[in-house]
Amino acid sequence: MGRYAIRRLLQLVPVVLGTTFIINYMVWQLPGDPFAGRCGQRPCPDSYVTAMREQFGLDQPLLVQYWNFLKNLLTGNLGTDFNGVSVASQLGDAWPITIRLALMAVAFEAIIGIGAGVLSGLKRGGFIDNVVTLSTLFLLSLPIFVTAYLLQWVLGVQLHVIEPTVTDAATVPELIVPALVLASLNMAFTARLTRTSIVENLRSDYVRTAVAKGLSNRRVVGIHLLRNSLIPVLTFLGTEVGSLMSGAIITEGIFNIHGIGGLLWRAINGQDYTIVVPVATLLVLVYLISNLLVDLLYGVLDPRIRYE
Amino acid sequence: MSDPTATQDLIKGADDPAASPVTVRDSQRSLWRDTWDILKRRKIFWVSLVMLIVFLVMAAFPSLFTHKDPEYATLAKSMELPSSEAWFGYDLQGRDVWARTIYGARTSIIVGVLATLATVLLGGLTGVLAAYFGRWLDAIISRIGEMFLGLPYVLGAIIILGTVAPAQSNPGKAMIMAVVIIVLALLGWPILMRIARSAVIQAKHQDYVQAARALGAGPMRIIFRHLLPNSLAPILVYATITIGSFIGAEATLSLLGIGLRSPVISWGIAIADHKDYLRTGPHAMFFPAGFLSLCVLTFVMLGEAVRDALDPKLR
Numbered sequence: 001m002g003r004y005a006i007r008r009l010l011q012l013v014p015v016v017l018g019t020t021f022i023i024n025y026m027v028w029q030l031p032g033d034p035f036a037g038r039c040g041q042r043p044c045p046d047s048y049v050t051a052m053r054e055q056f057g058l059d060q061p062l063l064v065q066y067w068n069f070l071k072n073l074l075t076g077n078l079g080t081d082f083n084g085v086s087v088a089s090q091l092g093d094a095w096p097i098t099i100r101l102a103l104m105a106v107a108f109e110a111i112i113g114i115g116a117g118v119l120s121g122l123k124r125g126g127f128i129d130n131v132v133t134l135s136t137l138f139l140l141s142l143p144i145f146v147t148a149y150l151l152q153w154v155l156g157v158q159l160h161v162i163e164p165t166v167t168d169a170a171t172v173p174e175l176i177v178p179a180l181v182l183a184s185l186n187m188a189f190t191a192r193l194t195r196t197s198i199v200e201n202l203r204s205d206y207v208r209t210a211v212a213k214g215l216s217n218r219r220v221v222g223i224h225l226l227r228n229s230l231i232p233v234l235t236f237l238g239t240e241v242g243s244l245m246s247g248a249i250i251t252e253g254i255f256n257i258h259g260i261g262g263l264l265w266r267a268i269n270g271q272d273y274t275i276v277v278p279v280a281t282l283l284v285l286v287y288l289i290s291n292l293l294v295d296l297l298y299g300v301l302d303p304r305i306r307y308e
Numbered sequence: 309m310s311d312p313t314a315t316q317d318l319i320k321g322a323d324d325p326a327a328s329p330v331t332v333r334d335s336q337r338s339l340w341r342d343t344w345d346i347l348k349r350r351k352i353f354w355v356s357l358v359m360l361i362v363f364l365v366m367a368a369f370p371s372l373f374t375h376k377d378p379e380y381a382t383l384a385k386s387m388e389l390p391s392s393e394a395w396f397g398y399d400l401q402g403r404d405v406w407a408r409t410i411y412g413a414r415t416s417i418i419v420g421v422l423a424t425l426a427t428v429l430l431g432g433l434t435g436v437l438a439a440y441f442g443r444w445l446d447a448i449i450s451r452i453g454e455m456f457l458g459l460p461y462v463l464g465a466i467i468i469l470g471t472v473a474p475a476q477s478n479p480g481k482a483m484i485m486a487v488v489i490i491v492l493a494l495l496g497w498p499i500l501m502r503i504a505r506s507a508v509i510q511a512k513h514q515d516y517v518q519a520a521r522a523l524g525a526g527p528m529r530i531i532f533r534h535l536l537p538n539s540l541a542p543i544l545v546y547a548t549i550t551i552g553s554f555i556g557a558e559a560t561l562s563l564l565g566i567g568l569r570s571p572v573i574s575w576g577i578a579i580a581d582h583k584d585y586l587r588t589g590p591h592a593m594f595f596p597a598g599f600l601s602l603c604v605l606t607f608v609m610l611g612e613a614v615r616d617a618l619d620p621k622l623r
Contacts, residue, residue: 018455026467137612141605143556145563145579146597153586153594164586246460250560254583264463268470269565276470280463288458 005296012292019284020073024066027273027280028058056274073281081267081274090263090275091282097170098259101252102244104172104179105186109237113187114230117194121229122221124199132191139188144247148181148254165256178255182247186240193236197229204228231302238294242287339541339618346617353617356609363603367414376407378573387589399592400582408573409596415574416603419489420555426493427554428547431500436531436539438501439508450505453498462560464495469566481572488567492554503546507539514538545615552607559600575600 039048053059057068072079078087120132139147155177156164166174201207202225210220248261256262260279267275347353366373382402390397396405438449456464468491473479479487511517512535520534561567562576563583570577578596582589 014451015454015458018451019458022455022459023467027471137605137608141552141608142601143559143604145560146601149579149583149586149593149597153590157587157590243460246463249462249466250563253564264466265564268466271470273471276467280467283460283463284458287460 004299008292008295012288016285016288017070019288020070020281021066023277023280023284024069025062027277028065069277073278078278079274082272087275087278091260091279094258094260094263097257098245098248098252098261100170100172101175101179101182101248101257101259102241104175105183105244106237106241108180108183109186109190109240112183113190114194114233117191117233118198118221118226118229120191121195121198121202124195129195132195136188136191139184142184144181144185145250145254147184148178148251151177151181152254168258170257170259175257178251178257181255182244182251185247186237186244189240190233190236194229194233197232198225201225201229231298234301235294235298238297239291241290242283245283245286343614343617347613350613350617352609353613356606356613359602359606360610363413363417363606366410367417370410370414373410374404374407376404378403378407378411379571380404387585387592389589390591396595397589397591399578400585400589405578405592405595408578409575409599411573412575412578412596413599413603415485415568415572416555416558416576416600419485419492419558419568419574420551420607423489423492423496423554423558424547424551426489427496427500427550428543430493431497432504432536432543434497435501435504436508436535439505439512440527440531440535446505449501453501456495457498459495461495461557465491465557465561466564466566468494469561473566478569484568484572488558488561491561492557496550496554500543500546500550503542504539507542508535511535511538541618545611545618548611548614549608552604552611555600555607556604575603 039045057065060068076088078091080086081090116132116136120126120129123129142150152164155161162177163174166178206228207220207225210224215224245260248259249264250261251257252259252261253265260283263275264279264283267273267279380403382398385394385398385402386400388394388398388402390405394404394406396409399405399408434449434453438446459467469487472491473484473487517530517534520530525533558567558574559576559579562569562574563580565580568574568577570581575596579593579600582593585592
């Protein structure tokens with residue numbers, strides 16, 4: 001187990017380097033002027049562009065730039081944005097809100113998704129099963145921003161149940177609807193995955209044994225069936241934490257939440273790449289690390305899986 | 309031969325083992341034949357097929373559905389609500405929402421289909437190569453795939469498109485569509501590469517591949533005649549669902565202002581143009597959004613029907 005963890009950690013290094021390199025390369029090196037639009041309606045004077053290129057190190061060779069970026073990242077120096085505001089302080093303000101939103105979304109996914117999946121899996125072909133299958137199909141085909149605008153309009157504009165946008169404080173009750181929106185797609189996947197897993201395990205020998213032993217229905221389902229069926233679901237929930245973060249870009253933008261996603265949304269609209277690069281890098285790191293943790297957790301949860 | 313039953317096939321096969329290739333193909337119960345038999349009994353398949361045909365006709369001949377010009381704007385009618393004259397009302401520029409929604413189908417479907425095609429070609433090819441040749445080629449392709457997978461979808465697209473075609477710029481119609489298609493394919497290929505790779509790895513050690521190799525078939529012949537046809541099922545299922553999700557992704561990117569943009573007519577652009585007018589004219593946004601969702605639903609349903617039919621576990 002220890003050796004496996006170390007090997008996985010080592011394998012992560014080239015992927016992290018590669019991904020961050022791709023991000024850096026794409027943002028700074030692809031055709032397109034990173035300083036276009038910084039001088040209002042007229043094109044920027046050459047002296048300004050030269051000064052800015054020097055300030056952000058764009059006059060140096062590509063690999064030197066990348067090396068400097070890595071060095072700064074490791075020493076926690078994220079630099080300042082084009083307006084001279086520290087990127088680290090902006091991140092510090094935004095993180096707690098996004099983490100709150102993501103945790104709430106994961107909680108919704110787990111509770112509603114697993115609940116619906118278990119109910120429909122236990123009574124395969126029944127009424128609840130059909131309802132769940134249809135509603136997950138429905139959720140899967142609604143792009144996340146359509147769900148967001150629909151709920152914002154129905155609940156916020158028409159029924160006045162919620163405020164259409166979230167205040168700066170972003171308290172838990174305010175975040176309920178955005179978190180539901182953020183969770184909607186994965187909720188559907190979770191429900192389907194749970195259902196398949198339950199249906200498969202219902203036919204397994206250990207469940208038959210448990211029933212034959214005369215255990216109560218509740219015990220068979222709660223102890224024997226659920227524990228084994230939820231392993232793939234937990235894996236899914238874990239690996240999707242990272243993509244949840246990038247889904248937050250849309251949700252936070254629509255509901256005007258000042259989290260990481262909202263920061264990125266505004267940076268993209270303002271073409272401020274000094275924010276885009278560190279934020280994107282951090283999101284990628286979260287994504288990769290959560291994947292790694294899930295892989296390691298897998299072995300703990302399911303003793304049948306051997307690493308060596 | 310009209311529709312032979314399984315028993316007849318068996319008898320025929322036993323009677324005449326040296327039948328000509330044509331007869332053999334006819335009497336075989338192939339995977340595709342089985343799939344079709346299952347598919348045609350599924351209601352969800354027929355529903356999605358009908359919806360698919362409607363959308364395809366809409367994309368090919370939009371003038372069958374509307375006589376109005378989607379570009380014709382009457383500013384006096386800006387944001388007018390749906391009426392008998394204009395079923396879906398008018399948008400911000402006073403253009404007919406129904407006409408624009410119909411004409412939007414073409415762009416969205418073209419982007420979805422072409423991006424999926426590019427993904428399948430790129431991912432399928434790299435996956436087959438990685439699995440067939442293995443060793444260092446496999447390692448390199450898999451690692452590169454992981455690097456792109458490490459980039460969450462929306463994020464990756466934002467980074468690339470935000471640089472190549474920033475929000476305020478206006479590249480040409482064909483150019484921006486090409487860029488969006490390339491970006492979608494670039495970020496989508498690793499998943500398909502993995503599917504193709506694992507399918508080929510499974511098929512690689514089957515007896516028929518060993519036999520082909522023993523008979524002296526080269527790598528090209530083995531890959532194209534033996535491995536690919538037998539690995540096609542999972543790729544096909546994934547591709548169908550991917551068309552739907554790419555159509556949704558295109559709209560998402562357009563919404564962010566970095567995907568397609570005017571003068572292209574697409575559902576994503578219509579939604580992006582009217583997202584700030586939710587209070588005064590929700591119709592200008594929700595009708596295109598509804599068509600978009602229906603179109604995604606069509607491909608998701610079709611993909612699921614095909615998957616259920618191809619998946620032997622559920623039989």
